[in-house]
Amino acid sequence: MPILDIRGLKAYYITRKYGHASRVRAVDGVSFQVKKDEIYGIAGESGCGKSTLLKAVSGLIKPPLQVLEGEVVYDFEDQKLSILSLREDRQRRRIRGVRISLIPQGSMSVLNPVRRIRESFRDIIDAHLGTVDEARFNDIVRTHLDALGLDWSVMHAFPHQLSGGMRQRITIALATILKPDIVFADEPTTALDVVVQRGVIQLIKKIKREQMNTVIMVTHDLAVHANLCDRLAIMYAGKMVEEADVDALFSNPRHPYTIVLLKSLPRLGDRSVRTSAPGAPPSLVNVPSGCRFHPRCPEAMERCRSEDPELVEVEKGHRVACLLEEGSR
């Protein structure tokens, strides 16, 4: 049973300027399922709609973002809910941090600069458990920090007094303090140096082991996916182009875009010049007709200009959206 089932999701940024509406088709018909307890990775160049997908899926939708179509259904053991049909605010708020949670990009400004770390924990716990007494609060937080290997002394610090890596660990601790069923991580290692990145990945693994949550990991860094994920999806220009088990995807990539992406990865011992995909991802305001990748695709055919391929299963658990795959169906 999938814990998360997304069908035909379309989320656009719709802005009106001088009476002229502009639509950024950031998520344009995406369907996938996430199984309970897995780590599901989403990769793709920046600007392809990964963050927007997470926002829409977690119901954090405010203008200019609009969800035009689609369904997002969570199936927790005791509760099944369709987040997009929940009334905004109170109902959605109740599940945030408790059932679904978010680890944002490791940056300076995720934590409230005028609030001590302790108060940030307080805010989240109070929002969901009611105002708990001091002893219980300390107990909850101490147990969690111990499990994560973080020192209690950080509780009294202000965010600016901590290193970037420590801030990101705290953010992760905050996001998981209430043992959420699903954790969305949006580029949690970006903007951190390599050593700190490794620590953050270890931390996410550790939490996953402790709390047995489902993790959806978004990053453009394929090395992180290889290290962490069970399954991996590749996004291009607002669409999913390929999805498979991580091993299958790395050993047997089938979409030309995936192949190009993997070619650009550095490999141990390989001294040949890395090729990266020629050209840049298209603007999501004027997307190319047909297959969105065709202008950059080394294998493009005439049909690719006009026909938009569906994401179809070509092998068990391996889905690809490419016209070249038609024969193998």
Add this chain to the structure above:
Amino acid sequence: MLKKYLLPRLVQYVTVMLIGITMVFIIPRLLPSDPVEHQLSRMTAQGQYLDPAAVEDLRASLEELYGLKGGILQQYITYWKRLLTGNLGPSFAQFPTPVTQLIRTSLPWTIGLLLTSLLLSWLIGTTLGVVAVTYPNSVFAKVAAVLAMGIRPIPYYIMALVLLILFAFVFPIFPMAGGYSMGARMGFNARFIFSLLRHAFLPVTSMVVLEVGGWFLQMRNVASNVVEEEYVSYAEAMGLSRLKIMLHYITRNAIAPQITGLALNLGFVFGGALITEIAFSYPGMGYLLYSAILAGDYNLIMGINIFSIVGVSTAMLVIDLIYPLLDPRVRYQ
């Protein structure tokens, strides 16, 4: 640490006051008129006959009284000595009433008037600013912005006149002028307090209406940047309540400029609200200054200036001292 933060600011505070108060000493001495001669000629013009010896005596004692005896350095020393003992000399126009006494009777009026309107407009403007940012698409937010921008450029005297014409003349609900009714006995009694409030209502309203917009716009602008910050979206993503986010995430991070502005304006309270006080004939510092200027009462002008200088520089010092409390990133260094 604290010393490193505090000391330079204290030094700056004292320096600014020294310079300001010294300017107040120098400027009247650059003017061609001589207050002693002025006073003497006024006395003789009133028809008093004085024999030359008496005139000399009088001149000497006036010089003494005005602190104009001896060379400039000696005068400067005398000036400071008197200042530090709370002696600002006599008023020229209302001779020989001491300047300090005139200020003492006007100051409570001004402080009452300005403090009330300042605190009211600050509170209303700040609160509305936060609400407008929290509900950016509401009708309220749009109407408030238009009103704030439309009302702000209205000059104080126009607003005062409009209110006077409407609520004191056409509908005579409020008095035209003054600080309290002549009949009321000053003191802590219901009749006096009522008359006080009735007289203060229009001046306070005129200032609140004009100043609310500024506080509103400043708060709205700062807070609308804060709303875009990642820590606000993160708080939303973690399911914090709207009230919590509004108070501890948006307001708390946008309030520093408001508090600085408030503190600075508290410093200006000592100078009075010149135009409003004139328009409503309100017996405050602004009105006092206005009559001092009309009468060429240098001593009184100087005294009021000294109050303003002390008020504003103290406000600046207070701002510096409270800023690290508002933003922990600014440390006492």
